[in-house]
Amino acid sequence: MKTRLKISISVFSLLFAMNHVIAQDVTKAHKDSLNTVVKKYYDLNLKMFQANSTIKDIDSIFELFTDDFEYVHPKYGGTYTREELYNGSVRNQKNGRYNGRVTDIKIIDKIIGLNAVVVQKSFVERKDGKIIDGEPQMTLFEFVNGKISRIFEYW
Secondary structure (H helix, E strand, O other), X not given: OHHHXXXXXXXXXXXXXXXXXXXXXXXXXXXXXXXXXXXXXXXXXXXXXXXXXXXXXXXXXXXXXXXXXXXXXXXHOEEEEHHHHXXXXXXXXXXXXXXXXXXXXXXXXXXXEOOEEEEEEEEEEEEOOXXXXXXXXXXXXXXXOOEEEEXXXXX
């Protein structure tokens, strides 16, 4: 009887330890995938901000979004649907607003949680012939099934 109990406890302990390791691996993989999507988002934004950007560059960004994606920026107009943000991006591209002034997007800090990432970043810009770091800004990304479902700008 004691032997069975010891074996049962040993098996339970082993299964618990294995489950804990697997859960850690899944959590790390999930965080890594969210981090990858955010990096890709900023890389594609930088490409879109250049003078030679195309509609295809804008389309590449929007492939990262869910169908019901929304963009929230209270300081600059409030809440935008995916369609409104897309149309605004295309309009900016056609009007020459994407002119290469933004030379980099510097990630200062990042917190990755369950289906959310908070980023502190700054735009590196060309201004008066100099390259300067902009003010730090905070952005929250929310995810559904690995795609960005909402971006909330806190600047």
